[in-house]
Amino acid sequence: MADATKKQRIFMTGASGYVGTSITEQAIADGYEVYGLSRSESNDEKLRKLGAVPVRGDLSSLDVLRREAAAADVVIHLVHDFNPRDMRDYKEVIKAQAAATDAFADALQGTNKVLLTTGGALMAKSDPNGGETDETAPTPDDEIIPRTLVEKHDLSVAPKGIRVASIRLAPFVYGRGGSGVRLFMQMGARNGFVLTVNEGAATTTSVHVDDAARLYLLAAKHARAGEVYNATAPGFVTHREIVDAIAGLLDVPVKSLPLAVATEKMGAFLGRFLSADNKSSSAKARKEFGWEIKEGKAGIIEDIKNGSYVPVAQAIKSGAPDGKTWGS
Structure with a gap:
């Protein structure tokens, strides 16, 4: 018989980063255990101070990703290993992201556990008439970084029995x-x-980092497999x-x-x-999750x-x- 008192475990990439720190704080306050991928001793220390468990590795540590995903109830993948001031070949970024998602999928297939990945609201083409757009909007014609390809690969693992969903963050998370x-x-x-x-x-569009973090945790409970949700504040x-x-x-x-x-x-x-x-609407997340803007x-x-x-x-x-x- 399952231990009803056992805490649910989240494994997160980017747990010590900007959005990840807020998710970690809120998740621990909500009763989760958080295990965070960490590249350095300084990040180890930051995670420990937050109350999380550091796991040494990076996106290329595929065995670590498989092991930790298998032990987790929820996987939250925040890291998009790309520096816009570097502009290295984005094909390498796509390859690395796909390998990480495949590692998660190897561990999670058939479990119906949650895998939340991260995209951006700028992946949506603006409405030519100036109206709001939703998650079904096409990709911009002048997309500089084809992040859509990463999201498509992430969502493609849903038929493997994984409740994968993508959270698209506003251009300005503040x-x-x-x-x-x-x-x-x-x-x-x-x-x-x-x-x-x-x-x-x-x-x-914009969203407060703490509101965005709360949306991730709501999605961990309510997101539907293969779906995309905008994390954008109204207005x-x-x-x-x-x-x-x-x-x-x-x-x-x-x-x-x-x-x-x-x-x-x-x-x-x-x-x-x-x-x-960009006028990306979060109506879908607000309707399905009951997400509200607070902070x-x-x-x-x-x-x-x-x-x-x-x-x-x-x-x-x-x-x-x-x-x-x-x-x-």
């Missing part, structure tokens, strides 16, 4: 003074201006609103470049990110101007060491 907003603040301070593209006219802002808020906090001007010039100077990825319209009710602009990014700006302007980078 809060706790971290992630992309922090990166743009660092860049703005270093350059003496905050960059935008085409006057910041593009509309984008949209323009890139201009975001950069104006950052510039105001740093006391620097905003500089706008045409897309072609921005792409030439900073690469296709950043140019695409800053110019892409992010005030929105990204308020958090930049008066919330968690204020001390970050103060530290940056004072010259304090700030080692945070993209996605941290």
Whole structure:
């Protein structure tokens, strides 16, 4: 007879990262055991402080992935091993991600256990009429990084008796003074201006990191096999609103470049990110999971101007060491 008091175990890649830290905290508070893949002693220590169990390895440690997935009740795969400032051959990223998913599938097949993978809302082509899009929207014609191929492979393991689903995070996951907003603040301070593209006219979506984390845990309970769910807060802002808020906090001007010039100077990825319209709706997740926006009710602009990014700006302007980078 199964032990009714035994805690459910989550195995997570990226457990010590930006989104993963919040998931780990919430999961442990909800009574889960969390085992997190860790590449270093510093990440080991961070996971232990969170109350999680570090598991040494990386995405190439396929035997470790199989072993830990087999012992887990839920697998959450957050790591997308790609640095947009590196732009190495994305075919290698696709190959590595597929190998990791296949390792999870080897361990989980026939169990109907949950495998949650991670994508991005920018994988959806914007509506030509300016309306909201859902998870069925086609891929953009100008997709710089074919992340859709990774998601398709992830979802392809569903017929093996695995309850796999993909969570598509908003372009701006914010809060706790971290992630992309922090990166743009660092860049703005270093350059003496905050960059935008085409006057910041593009509309984008956002989600507070703690709200996103809660969605993952709801999906662990309720997600249907082979489905995709947007992790985006209702309501949209323009890139201009975001950069104006950052510039105001740093006391620097905003500089706008045409897309072609921005792409030439900073690469296709950043140019695409800053110019892409995205109005991805999370209606599906809210309907199926009962997901609600809690920590992010005030929105990204308020958090930049008066919330968690204020001390970050103060530290940056004072010259304090700030080692945070993209996605941290």
